[in-house]
Every structure is written in C-alpha cells, then in structure tokens.
Amino acid sequence: MTPARVLLAEPSAPVANALRGFLSGKYAVRIARTEEEALALLGSEGAELVVASQSALFDGEGLCAALKSRVASPAVVLVYPPDESEADARSSAAGAEGCLVGPLKAGTVLSCVKNVLRLHSLEALVLPPVPGQAEDGGEPELTAQTSADFQTFRSLLVREVKRSRRFRYPVSLAIVGLDGFDNVLAPEEIERLRVLSTSVVELLVGALREVDLIAPYRVASWVAFLPHTPLGGAQEAAARMQDALSGLGETFVTVSVGVATHDPLHTSGPLSFGALVDAAEEALGTARNEGGNRIVVAGASGGGRRKKSRISIA
Numbered sequence: 001m002t003p004a005r006v007l008l009a010e011p012s013a014p015v016a017n018a019l020r021g022f023l024s025g026k027y028a029v030r031i032a033r034t035e036e037e038a039l040a041l042l043g044s045e046g047a048e049l050v051v052a053s054q055s056a057l058f059d060g061e062g063l064c065a066a067l068k069s070r071v072a073s074p075a076v077v078l079v080y081p082p083d084e085s086e087a088d089a090r091s092s093a094a095g096a097e098g099c100l101v102g103p104l105k106a107g108t109v110l111s112c113v114k115n116v117l118r119l120h121s122l123e124a125l126v127l128p129p130v131p132g133q134a135e136d137g138g139e140p141e142l143t144a145q146t147s148a149d150f151q152t153f154r155s156l157l158v159r160e161v162k163r164s165r166r167f168r169y170p171v172s173l174a175i176v177g178l179d180g181f182d183n184v185l186a187p188e189e190i191e192r193l194r195v196l197s198t199s200v201v202e203l204l205v206g207a208l209r210e211v212d213l214i215a216p217y218r219v220a221s222w223v224a225f226l227p228h229t230p231l232g233g234a235q236e237a238a239a240r241m242q243d244a245l246s247g248l249g250e251t252f253v254t255v256s257v258g259v260a261t262h263d264p265l266h267t268s269g270p271l272s273f274g275a276l277v278d279a280a281e282e283a284l285g286t287a288r289n290e291g292g293n294r295i296v297v298a299g300a301s302g303g304g305r306r307k308k309s310r311i312s313i314a
Contacts, residue, residue: 003028004117005045009038009052009063010079015104019051022106023113035063042067042074049075049117051100054090061094065274068095075120077112079104094274164227170263172234173276175284176204176241177221179254179292200245207244208237221284223277231261231297238295254293258284261297 006027010016016031023029030045032038035058038050050067052060060078067073076096080087084101091099098116100109164171204214204222217223224241226234238257245255260279279298287296 004049005030005047006049006051006113007032007038007041007047007074009035009050009058009060011053011055011057015053018104019109022104022109026110027113035059038063039066047074048120049077049113051077051079051113053079054084055081061090061096061274064091064094064096065277068274075116077116090275093278164262168264169228170230170261170265171276172226172229172231172237172259172261173280174224174226174234174238174241174260175217175221175258175277175280176224176238177218177256177258177284177288179256179288203244204241207240212237223280229261230263231259234259234261235295235297242295256284256287256292257295258282258287259295259297 004027006023006029008016008019008029008031011033020029030041032041052063054060064076064078067076077098077100078091078096079100082102087099087101097120098112100112208214208224211227213225215223226237238259241257242255258280260276260283262276283296283298287294
C-alpha cells in the first residue's frame with residue numbers, strides 16, 4: 001500500500017526534523033519552510049495531510065483557511081507552542097481537523113496523524129459531492145471556488161495575513177452576496193451565471209483600492225480582503241461595492257455585505273483568517289435574514305444599514 005503523503009509546513013529546522021523523524025517509515029514526508037513553498041508543493045505533488053506550525057514565524061491558521069476554501073483540500077493539523085491555551089478553539093476556527101500543542105512527543109504526533117487521516121478518508125467516502133463539482137471528476141459546472149482568480153487570492157492572502165500579524169495593522173474582510181440569487185437564474189442558465197460573475201468581479205475591483213484583494217467565493221458571492229483597513233473604512237468599502245453593482249440591470253435582486261474586522265488596538269487575541277471568514281459569513285447571513293439589501297458588521301447589535309434603492313442584475 002502506498003503510504004499517505006504528509007507535508008510538514010514548519011520554518012524551524014530542528015522542529016521539522018523531529019517531526020519527520022516521528023513520521024518517516026510510516027508516511028511519505030515532505031517539508032516546506034514558508035507558506036508559499038507549502039502551497040507550491042501541494043499544487044505540484046499534493047498531500048493527504050498538512051501539519052502546519054502556528055507561530056510568530058509561520059501563519060499555519062492562514063494556510064489552513066486558504067486550503068479549506070478549495071473544493072477538495074487535504075486534512076490539516078495545526079501545531080501550537082506550549083503556552084497556547086486556546087489551541088482547540090483556534091484550530092477549529094481555522095477549519096483544521098486537529099491540533100497539537102508542544103512539547104511534541106512521538107506517540108502523540110503519530111496518534112494524531114493516524115486518527116486525522118482515518119477520519120478524513122472516511123469523510124471522503126460518506127460526504128456528498130461539493131455543490132457545483134462534477135461527480136465524474138471532470139470539470140465542475142461552476143468553478144468560482146477553483147478559479148485562477150481565487151488561487152491567486154489565496155496565495156496573496158497568506159502573505160497579507162502574515163504581514164498584518166507582524167506589523168499589527170488592522171485588516172478587514174467583506175463577503176458580498178446577491179440576495180435570493182438561486183431564484184433569479186434557472187439551472188439551465190448556468191452560462192449566464194458565468195458571464196455575470198465575471199462582470200461583477202470587474203465592477204467590484206473598480207470599487208476597491210489597488211492593495212485590496214477580491215475574488216469569487218461561493219455561488220453568487222465574492223470575498224474582499226482589505227489590509228490596513230479599520231472598521232469605518234471597511235464599511236465605506238462595503239457601501240462602494242454595493243453601489244458598484246447598481247449599474248447592472250434587468251432582473252431585480254439586492255446585494256448584502258457581511259463585514260468582519262481585526263484591529264490589534266481594539267481586538268483581543270491573535271489574528272485568525274478562518275475566524276474572520278466565519279464572522280463575515282455570519283454577518284452576511286444576518287443581513288439576508290433581516291431582509292437583505294444591507295450591510296451588517298460582525299458582532300454589531302441593532303441590525304445592519306439598509307440600502308434604500310434596489311439594484312437590477314441581468
């Protein structure tokens with residue numbers, strides 16, 4: 001039987017070598033020293049499991065969140081330093097299947113890796129296909145999550161999160177969604193959805209700064225990462241994105257935006273991209289549940305700001 005492939009994403013040579021010593025002989029082990037190298041190795045060689053460090057030198061949580069945004073992603077185990085007391089909560093927020101807290105011991109590492117790989121393989125057997133993914137392994141009907149734009153977005157995002165953690169500047173994330181979009185286009189009109197998605201991305205890019213990152217996210221939604229952006233700036237960017245879509249027209253729908261911000265000066269705890277995504281998604285869900293056509297900030301009370309005018313989407 002071919003051994004499972006394990007990628008160790010770890011900047012420290014002594015730690016990486018210790019982990020490789022624990023796993024060699026049972027698994028095919030490769031080592032990446034940076035987030036970019038990890039993404040490159042996964043793209044060229046693949047892996048069933050990624051064991052990623054979370055520290056001041058390596059943003060394993062950001063790497064995990066980037067991997068989990070893919071249609072098919074490897075299992076991820078995050079490794080935290082001995083003084084981390086919230087490892088379970090942080091790894092879960094990032095989307096990881098498991099976590100380890102130092103000091104690392106061979107038995108603990110082997111047990112964790114074995115169990116995570118077993119659960120991951122079982123999930124692949126019992127979970128239904130991801131919506132939009134072709135069951136025969138061919139091209140998916142809708143490739144928003146796997147588009148070249150989102151691949152670039154993930155790579156740039158890992159670096160931006162790392163910088164924001166190092167230099168302690170505020171960052172925000174916004175998810176823009178079309179309200180009730182499933183009722184606008186029939187299944188046979190999927191090609192119109194492709195064309196529309198391209199047009200929307202172009203309009204949203206025009207509403208943002210050059211340093212901002214934008215990419216298709218899920219069906220009829222887009223994610224924007226806004227570096228050096230506190231809450232007030234994120235709300236302004238969200239309003240600009242709403243306004244940018246007002247030039248499309250024919251079938252009436254509305255646009256909602258969920259916003260999440262991490263400001264080191266006002267937010268306790270470390271920056272987690274996974275937590276930002278979850279918070280922005282929850283805010284977008286709140287906006288839609290309150291009637292749509294509004295901007296909602298994660299954690300804010302009293303509902304969101306409703307946009308008075310309706311927009312039309314072809």
